[in-house]
Amino acid sequence: MTNSQAPSAPRASRRPPARALAAAAAVVVLAAGAGTWLLVRSGGEEGPSCATVGKDARIRKDLAPADASGMNCRELAAALKKAAAPDGSGRHTLEQAGVMRDLVNALDDDFRDRSRADIAAPLREPVAELLADYATDMHAMLVHYSESMAYIRHAGPNGGPWRDEKGVVRMPVENQSLIRVMRAVSDDPAAYATLRKAETGRSAEDLARITKTSAGDGVSVPVGATATALGLLDAMAEEVLATGSKSEAARWKADVLKGLSDGGASEVPAFSADPARYLAGTWERGTAAGGYPALVGQTRDMVGILAKASGRPAESVAEPLREAAAAGRVGRDWLAEALIAIGSPPRSPRT
Structure with missing residues (x-):
């Protein structure tokens, strides 16, 4: 029988300590398409989530030497895709899975701060494409209970991506965080x-x-x-x-x-x-x-x-x-x- 309750990781702060991050200038020439029709619940195309994510210490570190805080929303979305899933193959390095984990957690921290699970329009489709590239992790965390227990062990603040017994890189986050990000892009x-x-x-x-x-x-x-x-x-x-x-x-x-x-x-x-x-x-x-x-x-x-x-x-x-x-x-x-x-x-x- 299937698991009847979504497993969830211990609720602890995911925010890293505040610290200065030196970032060298870099040119990021990227483009991201936008849908022809969008429900913009954030109150504008850029929305608060783009600025918040771009200034997040984890994301700035992940995208360095590029300056994430200075990117517009489409540039940020494209940079994140390049860092977390550059070839769209569904295979990832530990570093790429770490970027994806940081993105989900940065978005969810923003949701918690604003009590709203929504993100700016230009981020929605790129984030959905990233989630799809991590579909094995997404599916396992939602419905494969035995695998989910391993995700729970790695999802906390002291955890992170790991290689399973077959050498496949796994990307762990809290189940509720994943669900809220899925809802936001929808x-x-x-x-x-x-x-x-x-x-x-x-x-x-x-x-x-x-x-x-x-x-x-x-x-x-x-x-x-x-x-x-x-x-x-x-x-x-x-x-x-x-x-x-x-x-x-x-x-x-x-x-x-x-x-x-x-x-x-x-x-x-x-x-x-x-x-x-x-x-x-x-x-x-x-x-x-x-x-x-x-x-x-x-x-x-x-x-x-x-x-x-x-x-x-x-x-x-x-x-x-x-x-x-x-x-x-x-x-x-x-x-x-x-x-x-x-x-x-x-x-x-x-x-």
């Missing part, structure tokens, strides 16, 4: 679609381990984990939609669907060649026809795609799918808990 529909695609891919890897003969926990655990992660993302979408007008909500949904369906451009491999990519790609293509309701039924639909492709009878996944409804509610509870913790409870969905 105001941008392109950023939300980026997060959803990343989690779809990781959940598909879990589901692809279900074979034609799998039974018991071999089926219920990956199905429940998928439902938990996607339930969290469903709750984030509902919270975003509750903040804008009906026309803004409709436009956000349309832009999310556009980002997920990818215009049918990505080739979907055969199930026998790459089961995980087949599951993710087939579901994403189906969103164009299924519309926004396809997001709410994603776990059911992906499990259905798996059952059909692997030759499992539909009744063999019926009970795990019934149990998945409760797992989805766990993900929703995590978001509420994370936002309440900083004094910003989630808004009620529009009716």
Whole structure:
């Protein structure tokens, strides 16, 4: 069975001691795109978070010799991407994972100070792309409890990135901090679609381990984990939609669907060649026809795609799918808990 409670690290101050940091001048020639439509809850495109993050001692050290405090928001976003995930491969050095950890913690400290989990518009999509590049860590911290215990041990103020037994670099942060950053970037529909695609891919890897003969926990655990992660993302979408007008909500949904369906451009491999990519790609293509309701039924639909492709009878996944409804509610509870913790409870969905 899946974990029913989000693991969290001890709550201790993550702020480093104040100290002077010498920074040599450097030229940073970078560009970052902005979405065509954004919910700007920060009250402006630059917003308070850009200046706060740019002046954070951890970020200034990470980006030195460039002067992060003197960058505009787009320059800062591009510099952070270059430092934390320069090639977008999903493979990282300890130093790169350290930058990503510092970024999540700097953003979350800002959220706590302002009692609001939101960031400036130009940071949203770049931060979402960074989270997607660390999707293995994101997925493990949310739903893989045994791995999450290792993350908890490394997430505190005296911890940091580490190499696991396979030599893979892992990036640990507190679960609630991660959830709040995910929520903050989701105001941008392109950023939300980026997060959803990343989690779809990781959940598909879990589901692809279900074979034609799998039974018991071999089926219920990956199905429940998928439902938990996607339930969290469903709750984030509902919270975003509750903040804008009906026309803004409709436009956000349309832009999310556009980002997920990818215009049918990505080739979907055969199930026998790459089961995980087949599951993710087939579901994403189906969103164009299924519309926004396809997001709410994603776990059911992906499990259905798996059952059909692997030759499992539909009744063999019926009970795990019934149990998945409760797992989805766990993900929703995590978001509420994370936002309440900083004094910003989630808004009620529009009716």
